[in-house]
Amino acid sequence: xxxxxxxxxxxxxxxxxxxxxxxxxxxxxxxxxxxxxxxxxxxxxxxxxxxxxxxxxxxxxxxxxxxxxxxxxxxx
Numbered sequence: 338x339x340x341x342x343x344x345x346x347x348x349x350x351x352x353x354x355x356x357x358x359x360x361x362x363x364x365x366x367x368x369x370x371x372x373x374x375x376x377x378x379x380x381x382x383x384x385x386x387x388x389x390x391x392x393x394x395x396x397x398x399x400x401x402x403x404x405x406x407x408x409x410x411x412x413x
Contacts, residue, residue: 341354342354344371344374346375350368363407365407368391369408372391384401388403388404
């Protein structure tokens, strides 16, 4: 059995499993997870809202791809 995940949001966000930190390829991936954990509990968060929040300066198609990659990393 694996240890449960723990998301710490006081100070810099940190995700850990037991005493081992869970690493993401980018800081935005952890930021998306943190946002969904805090804001997505009460209601669903539309993908276009996440794209506008995290990738406002990127072309829409590329921003949607970045969001898909972030969500894939979170699921893994």
